[in-house]
Amino acid sequence: MNKKNNKNRRWYAAVFLMTVMGMGLFTSCDKAVAEKKDPETIKVYGETIAELTAPPMVPRPVGDRAATKLKIEMEVIEKEMEMADGVTYNYWTFDGSVPGSFIRARVGDEIEFTLKNHPDSKLPHNIDLHAVNGPGGGAEATFVAPGQQRTFTFKTLNPGLYVYHCATAPVGMHIANGMYGLILVEPEGGLPPVDREYYVMQGDFYTEGEYGERGFQAFDMNKAIKEQADYVVFNGKVGGITGENELYAEVGETVRIFMGNGGPNLVSSFHIIGEIFDTVRLEGGDLVNHNVQTTLIPAGGAATVEFKVDVPGELVLVDHSIFRAFNKGALGILNVHGKENTKVFDDNFEAEPYNPEPILGSAPIEDGEPEEKAVEVLSLADKMERGKTVYNQTCMACHQTTGQGIAGVFPPLAESDYLNADVTRAIKSVKHGLSGEIEVNGNIYNSVMPPQALSDEDVANVLTYVYKNWGNNGTEVTTEMVKAVN
Ligand code: HEC
Numbered sequence: 309m310n311k312k313n314n315k316n317r318r319w320y321a322a323v324f325l326m327t328v329m330g331m332g333l334f335t336s337c338d339k340a341v342a343e344k345k346d347p348e349t350i351k352v353y354g355e356t357i358a359e360l361t362a363p364p365m366v367p368r369p370v371g372d373r374a375a376t377k378l379k380i381e382m383e384v385i386e387k388e389m390e391m392a393d394g395v396t397y398n399y400w401t402f403d404g405s406v407p408g409s410f411i412r413a414r415v416g417d418e419i420e421f422t423l424k425n426h427p428d429s430k431l432p433h434n435i436d437l438h439a440v441n442g443p444g445g446g447a448e449a450t451f452v453a454p455g456q457q458r459t460f461t462f463k464t465l466n467p468g469l470y471v472y473h474c475a476t477a478p479v480g481m482h483i484a485n486g487m488y489g490l491i492l493v494e495p496e497g498g499l500p501p502v503d504r505e506y507y508v509m510q511g512d513f514y515t516e517g518e519y520g521e522r523g524f525q526a527f528d529m530n531k532a533i534k535e536q537a538d539y540v541v542f543n544g545k546v547g548g549i550t551g552e553n554e555l556y557a558e559v560g561e562t563v564r565i566f567m568g569n570g571g572p573n574l575v576s577s578f579h580i581i582g583e584i585f586d587t588v589r590l591e592g593g594d595l596v597n598h599n600v601q602t603t604l605i606p607a608g609g610a611a612t613v614e615f616k617v618d619v620p621g622e623l624v625l626v627d628h629s630i631f632r633a634f635n636k637g638a639l640g641i642l643n644v645h646g647k648e649n650t651k652v653f654d655d656n657f658e659a660e661p662y663n664p665e666p667i668l669g670s671a672p673i674e675d676g677e678p679e680e681k682a683v684e685v686l687s688l689a690d691k692m693e694r695g696k697t698v699y700n701q702t703c704m705a706c707h708q709t710t711g712q713g714i715a716g717v718f719p720p721l722a723e724s725d726y727l728n729a730d731v732t733r734a735i736k737s738v739k740h741g742l743s744g745e746i747e748v749n750g751n752i753y754n755s756v757m758p759p760q761a762l763s764d765e766d767v768a769n770v771l772t773y774v775y776k777n778w779g780n781n782g783t784e785v786t787t788e789m790v791k792a793v794n
């Protein structure tokens with residue numbers, strides 16, 4: 309390894325002296341700090357090649373291992389990957405995944421960090437690790453052109469969970485393209501053991517096309533500057549932790565999620581639907597909170613959340629800035645298997661009728677069909693136009709912009725065999741709602757669609773719009789057809 313000739317050494321020496329003098333002043337009045345073992349003096353034993361993992365997995369805990377010289381090699385790879393079904397994006401990555409490899413170290417380790425930039429890359433890159441005490445967090449020391457590698461070393465002085473990211477100009481663009489990950493520096497003796505650990509990171513993406521627009525999508529700098537994200541996702545893409553990527557645990561187990569936020573812009577209101585965090589290590593630091601519903605994770609920050617799963621079912625990870633979850637992708641699943649525990653949760657009750665007195669001042673409930681206005685017959689083009697408006701206002705929140713649905717939660721309307729097989733059934737579903745187990749394109753859904761409060765005419769319009777889009781069979785649904793279905 310070649311050490312570079314440091315022109316600024318004198319300046320650094322001056323800053324260092326001032327820092328030492330400052331520390332002298334502080335230690336005299338801050339006993340707690342003075343009594344703590346100075347991490348700088350922790351001895352290292354031997355050399356270890358770091359185990360690195362792609363999300364959602366994390367390397368083995370450090371446990372009680374002594375500090376060591378930890379060798380880390382990471383590679384920058386620029387590559388096209390899927391952002392959503394039918395949508396691709398040119399990601400810039402650390403080690404080929406978004407987020408990049410998870411690094412697990414302990415306080416006192418001497419890290420020898422080598423960054424390689426693959427020869428096929430178009431651009432130079434570097435890395436700023438928030439776990440570093442030193443200029444740029446290593447950014448300057450690791451600036452590598454395509455086909456280059458560089459090394460620097462640092463000692464981990466502060467335990468915590470830290471973000472790393474590329475800091476090459478334009479920094480925002482490098483982060484927006486997926487260049488971030490987490491490095492965990494465990495305290496002496498390690499974190500308390502749990503049954504399962506996972507690695508999740510939120511990120512916001514800015515594409516030329518709207519959310520869900522198919523094909524290759526280029527980065528949109530203007531939207532990024534205006535902070536108008538098209539995608540807000542976990543682990544790099546829509547469905548990053550749903551379907552085959554979902555997380556798993558068994559009833560009674562304790563789960564720890566190392567949760568980071570790469571940004572570049574948005575802060576995360578991280579929440580798990582159906583679970584309470586028993587413990588949150590705030591901002592990745594030493595402050596511990598208990599019994600938390602939602603924890604705020606800044607861009608370029610992290611938190612560790614821990615909880616015991618008590619009953620089986622699907623826990624849903626979301627950014628509780630909730631349109632991001634249902635309309636931009638920030639939704640993931642932790643599937644919990646095991647025995648029911650009706651003491652903790654019991655949902656085996658039938659629905660019963662509820663017929664209260666009408667509320668004074670509310671619109672009277674009419675008997676039978678509401679009076680129809682004289683029906684003007686729309687042209688097909690007008691019908692499609694109107695259908696699109698109804699779709700965007702009523703259906704899109706669940707079935708998504710291009711009818712792609714959300715895996716495991718909302719079935720697709722695009723190329724839906726269920727939809728195309730039976731128009732009467734489809735009309736009935738929209739008019740009266742749909743619940744219970746159904747199979748759509750080979751996947752089972754067992755959920756509830758509430759009845760949609762639409763006129764018969766709008767049911768016809770929206771279904772015509774759906775049938776004539778996204779690879780469906782083109783059926784035109786008329787108001788008469790809707791009227792005929794009860
Ligand atoms: C609140 C969320 C929600 C909204 C809003 C919603 N749906 Fe659904 N929809 C669902 C769910 C959930 C199912 C599956 C129900 C089940 O599992 O039995 C479903 C099923 C369907 C199905 C049958 C399955 C398939 O994929 O073909 C159709 C057709 C459908 N919806 C059309 C619509 C239309 C048209 C609208 C707008 C007028 C709409 N839905 C609005 C949640 C919703």
Ligand SMILES: [Cu+2]
Nearest residue numbers: 433474476482
């Ligand atoms: Cu970069």
